[in-house]
Amino acid sequence: MVTRLVLVLGDQLSEDLSALRGADKTRDVVVMAEVRDEAAYVPHHPKKIAFLFSAMRKFAVRLRAAGWDVRYSRLDDPETGAGICAELLRRAEETGASEVLATQPGEWRLIEALKACPLPVTLLSDDRFLCSHAEFEAWADGRKALRMEYFYREMRRKTGLLMEGGDPVGGQWNFDHDNRKPAPGSVDFGGPKRFAPDEVTREVLDLVRDRFGGNFGDLDDFWFATDREQARRALAHWVEGGLPNFGDYQDAMLTGERFLWHGVISMYLNAGLLAPMEVCDVVERAWRDGKAPLNAAEGFIRQVIGWREYVRGIYFLEGPDYVTRNALGHDRDLPSMYWGGETGMQCMAEAVGQTRAEAYAHHIQRLMVTGNFALLAGVEARQVHEWYLAVYADAYEWVEAPNTIGMSQFADGGIIASKPYVSSGNYIHKMSDYCKGCAYSVTKKTGEGACPFNLLYWHFMDRHRDRFEGNPRMAQMYRTWDRMNADKRETVLAEAEDLLARLDAGGVV
Known part of the structure; x- marks a missing residue:
């Protein structure tokens, strides 16, 4: 019998992976590899690398216990190749295998690399997701606008989650209007479940500290789950303590509170340690048992079966060039404050500082703080994308x-969002307490100490007027701008230009 190699990537740590289901453990050989090219194609946060290497090593042990022949390559093994294809070729020579079975990767970069590999590679669909590429293409076909809300309703009908027959429970599909409460005075949830590093993880931490210690991000206080059992415990911990208030405060931000009531399980879901229906079933059960309100359960389930599946559909529908799109023509370099450089903006300092410490920030910190600033300042979308990826x-x-090219930076020209997600400082003031400790005043529109968001908001609106003044969701803001007297508009634009010039010169903002 001919031996095949079965490739398992670092974000495919699921025993029901299509490549494993399609293989024969009596003759096929599983290949897993920690390779330089994957660890360094962007400067990944050290905690991200440590999480994946540790989870990969433990998953390899799990597969061996299930009877698989697993050839695992460690980064510090001198024989390990630089890339995935190099490792496949090495293992093919070692085992006599002449072909590879793999589940389709989640990045065009890797798909193209596998197609270019000298070995024949069969790519199977990644059916851990709830919506196949063909299903998404069929849904998108002929639509003038690919809005997530309508896709989400189809996914609710398909899965039966939060449904009563053909109708949504509670009489409506979306309870988002109930999920926008500003930050409360205190948080009564202690945050995500924390796990002390075991021997495997400690060994990985030493390796990562040695090889990637200079990357942006702290490696100390590593607490992530690194196997399926731990991930399931993390999910149960959050459902009991965080889910009840998650809905109300999912958009809120609070100084010193890095997690509020968020689940912080997306890393486990995206790496394959948890499955989408698994987490949604647990959340739905909590609502049905009276342990969580409907707006919390619906808000979470929408993120998983709605938004998560939708953005994957968009990524593969739009093709490999999606990450290069730059509809607004922005070309400014990413400011140093994104890499921990000095800033007087408390909101940016909080979001970036938390990112450095935890390799985590919630969706509003990403969209309406770091993303909003980059968009208003005209930062090149590709640089913003690579920062978030790292x-x-x-x-x-x-x-x-x-999420970045489309939702955050509007660089896809409106495929995902019907308007740019931009705001002045008022939104951050409403949803957080960040403005209290800021060097700038959120109430000042111009002059010494004026909030940079206030100046840059109107600068953005003015420079992109030709594109957006006809957008019905933005028309009111242009009417507000036009009602300002000419001198005030001139002052706003001049001060915004000064601020941008300071950014370009490497000054502190």
Whole structure:
């Protein structure tokens, strides 16, 4: 019998992976590898690398216990190749295998690399997701606008989650209007379940500290789950303590509170340690048992079967060039404050500082703080994309690129968002307490100490007027701008230009 290699990537740590289901453990050989090219194609946060290497090593042990022949390559093994294809060729020579079975990767970069590999590679669909590429293409076909809300309703009907017959429970599909409460005075949830590093993880931490210690991000206080059992415990911990208030405060931000009531399980879901229906079933059961309100359960389930599946569909529908799109023509370099450089903006300092410490920030910190500033300042979308891909433990291109290129930076020209997600400082003031400790005043529109968001908001609106003044969701803001007297508009634009010039010169903002 001919031996095949079965490739398992670092974000495919699921025993029901299509490549494993299609293989024969009596003759096929599983290949897993920690390779330089995957660890360094962007400067990944050290905690992200440590999480994946530790989880991979433990998954390899799990597969061996299930009877698989697993050939595992460690980064510090001198024989390990630089890339995935090099490792496949090495293992093929070692085992006599002449072909590879793999589940389709979640990045065009890797798909193209496998197709270019001298070995024949059969790519199977990644059916751990709830919506196949063909299903998404059929849904998208002929639609003028690919809005997530309508896709989400189809996914609710398909899965039966939070449904009563053909109708949504509670009489409506979406309870988002109940999920926008500003930050409360205190948080009564202690945060995500924390796990002390075991021997495997400690060994990985030493390796990562040695090889990637200079990357942006702290490696100390590593607490992530690194196997399926731990991930399931982390999920149960959050459902009991965090889910009840998750809905109300999912958009809130609070100084010193890095997690509030968020689940922080996306890294486990995206790496394959948890499955989407698994987590949604647990959340739905909590609502049905009276342990969580409907707006919390619906808000979470929408993120998983709605948004998560939708952005994956967009990524593969739009093709490999999606990450290069730059509809607004922005070309400014990413400011140093994103890499921990000095800033007087408390909101940016909080979001970036938390990212450095935890390899995590929640969706509003990403969208309306770091993303909002980059968009208003005209930072090149590709640089913003690569930053998010590097610094977050849950970031893989299929999920991160549409969130950044599309939702955050409007660089896809409106495929995902019907308008740019931009705001002045007032939104951050409403949803957080960040403005209290800031060097700038959120109430000042111009002059010494004026909030940079206030100046840059109107600068953005003015420079992109030709594109957006006809957008019905933005028309009111242009009417507000036009009602300002000419001198005030001139002052706003001049001060915004000064601020941008300071950024370009490497000054502190």
